[in-house]
Amino acid sequence: MTQAPANDLSAYWMPFTPNKAFKAAPRLFVAAEGQFYFTADGRKVRDGFSGLWCSGLGHCHPRIAEAIAAQARRLDYSPAFNFATPDAFRLATEIADQFPGALNHVFFTNSGSEAVDTALKMALAYHRARGEGSRTRLIGRINGYHGVGFGGVSVGGMPNNRKAFGPLLPGVDHLPFPYDAKVSGFTRGQPDRDPMAYLAELEALITLHDASTIAAVIVEPMIGSAGVFIPPAGYLARLREITAKHGVLLIFDEVITGFGRLGSPNGATFFGVEPDLCTMAKGVNNAAAPMGAVIASSQIHDTMMDATAFGIEFFHGYTYSAHPLAVAAGLATQAVLREEGVYARAAALAPLFEDLMHGLRDKPHVIDIRNLGLAGGLTLAADPEGPGRRGQALFLAAYEEGLSIRANGDTIAIAPILTSRPEDLEDIFSRLGRAFARLG
Ligand SMILES: Cc1ncc(COP(=O)(O)O)c(C=O)c1O
Numbered sequence: 001m002t003q004a005p006a007n008d009l010s011a012y013w014m015p016f017t018p019n020k021a022f023k024a025a026p027r028l029f030v031a032a033e034g035q036f037y038f039t040a041d042g043r044k045v046r047d048g049f050s051g052l053w054c055s056g057l058g059h060c061h062p063r064i065a066e067a068i069a070a071q072a073r074r075l076d077y078s079p080a081f082n083f084a085t086p087d088a089f090r091l092a093t094e095i096a097d098q099f100p101g102a103l104n105h106v107f108f109t110n111s112g113s114e115a116v117d118t119a120l121k122m123a124l125a126y127h128r129a130r131g132e133g134s135r136t137r138l139i140g141r142i143n144g145y146h147g148v149g150f151g152g153v154s155v156g157g158m159p160n161n162r163k164a165f166g167p168l169l170p171g172v173d174h175l176p177f178p179y180d181a182k183v184s185g186f187t188r189g190q191p192d193r194d195p196m197a198y199l200a201e202l203e204a205l206i207t208l209h210d211a212s213t214i215a216a217v218i219v220e221p222m223i224g225s226a227g228v229f230i231p232p233a234g235y236l237a238r239l240r241e242i243t244a245k246h247g248v249l250l251i252f253d254e255v256i257t258g259f260g261r262l263g264s265p266n267g268a269t270f271f272g273v274e275p276d277l278c279t280m281a282k283g284v285n286n287a288a289a290p291m292g293a294v295i296a297s298s299q300i301h302d303t304m305m306d307a308t309a310f311g312i313e314f315f316h317g318y319t320y321s322a323h324p325l326a327v328a329a330g331l332a333t334q335a336v337l338r339e340e341g342v343y344a345r346a347a348a349l350a351p352l353f354e355d356l357m358h359g360l361r362d363k364p365h366v367i368d369i370r371n372l373g374l375a376g377g378l379t380l381a382a383d384p385e386g387p388g389r390r391g392q393a394l395f396l397a398a399y400e401e402g403l404s405i406r407a408n409g410d411t412i413a414i415a416p417i418l419t420s421r422p423e424d425l426e427d428i429f430s431r432l433g434r435a436f437a438r439l440g
Helices: 019-024 062-074 086-096 112-129 150-155 196-209 235-245 267-271 298-307 324-339 342-358 389-400 422-439
Strands: 029-033 036-039 044-047 103-109 137-141 172-175 214-219 249-253 277-280 292-297 366-372 375-380 406-408 411-414
Touching (some): 044 422, 103 112, 103 298, 112 249, 112 277, 112 292, 235 267, 292 298, 324 342, 389 411, 389 422
Parallel strands (some): 137 172, 249 277
Antiparallel strands (some): 103 292, 277 292, 375 411, 406 411
16 A cells, blocks of 8 residues: 655545646645634635635634533544433524524534435425325525535536436426526615515416425525525515415525524524524534534424334434534534624624625626625626636635635625624725736
């Protein structure tokens, strides 16, 4: 067996990364503190994207790091099936306390993708348990991102994530993308547009397939990964009305909107709409260890519990569900969110963030800007040589200016750390301004 040299980059096949380009000019983070990463070649890079939407409290938060270290010494692993730790129940309760209404029961996973597949399976199993096993169809949305499991890719609506992987799950439809830059471009916050412009299709699908065949609709309350697109005012409330009327479950994928991104504990609370299931991950434990979760309504949970007289009620779970290290990080994260009033602080910072985002309007190639809470997205006109080149160029220029942002094709997303001070936001945007200047 050969020992690869420490700087051999060939063995690691990187996710969602242009591997060849990366390995020709790698960006290797070796440490982090607060709002900054430190690279192997001695750079200090401001985190303008909270990791990947996930480290809202900044990096290496001492309380979270200490909680993980102490847990690793006390109890490293406890079997997830037939055993549990007291802290897993504590964290579930703390999460449930932050979701509205009847959303009361938390099932732990290790990622957003697993949370999505879990929620879809819960929806199917719930209908079956209540004698409506014909409800098997799932409805997602164009440009939706629900992770990379087969379930999530099936209901997801990003073409590049789907096209290589065959027919995916059968019986899936997609709602229209609820945003049109031609009418809503450069809107601050939620566009003012008749939600039925985008929801009439749901009624048409229900008529076509009959409600008795449809299990659930899944949407991101705010579209994140596709580039921060905000649904029109009233869209989610109307979606709730239509799904409820037809006995179709509504799932909010809160992987990005959970735990503060909108200056609120979650999108359900922010938009004042109560779905039947929510997925979450990322901010639940500041991404200091892998963790995701699904929260289910009491109706779903109790139906599943009551349907089985003896034994396992839901044949689903992961070896690392409620992993003690992830739970320790989760409890510490939730304590910091609570004690430091992070949701309110993020909400208070949002107007400045909005102004800074929309201050980019006159930068070269910018053709749209959107924002909500501490999430911002902008679209660049595609380079004549092909889509995605300008987005990648701005991403690289930002890195040269010591700033990490996210590019998806020609859309750019900014997601500052939730505990930023105004001067942190200003520094993000001055670095971004210099990055635009490099684009020419
Ligand atoms: C809305 C949404 N759902 C699911 C996922 C997948 O999460 P993970 O990468 O943890 O599997 C993401 C990741 O960005 C997401 O934004």
